[in-house]
Amino acid sequence: MLHALYLLGIAAFAASGVLAAHRAGMDPFGGLVLAFAAAISGGTLRDLVLGRHPLYWTHDWLLLTVIASVAVETMLHLRRRRTLPRRTLMVVDAVGLAVVTVIGARAAIDAHVTSVAVLILAVLTGVTGEVVRHVLCGEFPPLLLHEEVYATAALAGAAAYLALHTAGVPDTADIAVSAGLLFALRMATVFRDHHLPRLRHLAD
């Protein structure tokens, strides 16, 4: 069940990579590169920092097949429709962010690092794909750093998971609650256009 949710999250990241490639005027191969980069860069960075080898995606057929299929599907869809419903994508992407971040927190906890390091690694797992996508497309600064509550929601979800896990809440419940919270926070931003105040405005 968790693994199915995880694959859904990875699929959402792959689709958002293709969409970014489309906006930047890339060719289909660029779309494929961005799909893989957006989907696996976060987990790769986390596992490099934790020293977990072999990396999860180097021996997982299912994962890579899902990414490639979603990328091709998304490109075919773009060819027919020229656009993707932006809000639909945001919702699916938020599912991805929620699950991938919480799973990142779990992996960091299993490696017995400090609590602050757990939070850093969880956020890193969740948002690296977004940063890579923007850097490769030349869109600056990445949305996550600029205005949206993207990473703040990830941090809140990771903190909730860490608290529940430390408090001894059973495994499925802590994941469901913290991922749900993260998802809800992200959705509130997307649909109500909530922002944190900018540093510059705080100074006014």
Next chain:
Amino acid sequence: MLHALYLLGIAAFAASGVLAAHRAGMDPFGGLVLAFAAAISGGTLRDLVLGRHPLYWTHDWLLLTVIASVAVETMLHLRRRRTLPRRTLMVVDAVGLAVVTVIGARAAIDAHVTSVAVLILAVLTGVTGEVVRHVLCGEFPPLLLHEEVYATAALAGAAAYLALHTAGVPDTADIAVSAGLLFALRMATVFRDHHLPRLRHLAD
């Protein structure tokens, strides 16, 4: 013989790093940084993912000496001539891409990862230097993702190597054929200005 070709490829990547630094108005030290970054970042990323330690360049005098010499030579040349023959550079760079990508595929196969992971790692080894070069110079999006068949040629060469190696073709032959194919594809693009259609145009 393969090692000599490999050094030629690394040298080409170093020269292209210096040229990019020149275009971006950097000082000589920036040129040196870009030469090393372009030459060793692809192999470094591959070996980090595969968990191969110690990294190949941390104990290889010859490799680093070649990179430094080529960087200095290229800067002296630029000082005399103000320019490098662009097509000459493209040819040498294509030799580099061909050899480095196929060697990347070989290293991934030796690590017993899945076939899709072999292709990802081979392309990663070949094209990371190009991406790093563009990111450090602020040229967006990287050419490889934008229009040229750069990465597509790398993927085709890696796939050819994987097929030949799996089919049991002897070691020197499979490398020569797949690197040759990759080089030919890249040259066809450079000299005939072939492109893949952009995602956006596919939608028209």
Next chain:
Amino acid sequence: MLHALYLLGIAAFAASGVLAAHRAGMDPFGGLVLAFAAAISGGTLRDLVLGRHPLYWTHDWLLLTVIASVAVETMLHLRRRRTLPRRTLMVVDAVGLAVVTVIGARAAIDAHVTSVAVLILAVLTGVTGEVVRHVLCGEFPPLLLHEEVYATAALAGAAAYLALHTAGVPDTADIAVSAGLLFALRMATVFRDHHLPRLRHLAD
């Protein structure tokens, strides 16, 4: 004593990350992300290349607490004053660059890599934070590659440390002298506006 200097350097990098976030119009969370990214990315990259696990910051409470505190302090200061004295920051940042680079050289020497690799890793440790900061903020090209003697000073300091260490100078003395040299070089640039000639101008 060295550890205290090291923490000061990390703190300076954290403050410069927040300042960059402020210039780029980010929210407080972006400021926090940039503080951590600027402070720990250089050492992380070095330890990944050297294969040193677990990574130093994943088990170090003090380090992460210092970074978070400095980031919050800097944001509160910006809120009151709207600006940071640029030259003060440059001085503190130069202390950071000096200590972090020399410590990077020491870590590489301890890993028994070649001398050229020691220099590469030392410069990498010192300047990666600066590059990450600029990439995340979309400022191109990074100052270090463009005009300032930032990385050149780092290279000179690393080379001095390597020479003194190889010559058998006692541990505290070699660090003090080489870090002092690096700091002085950097200060000369900041206050006298010295530059190396650009590659392009060398060609005139």
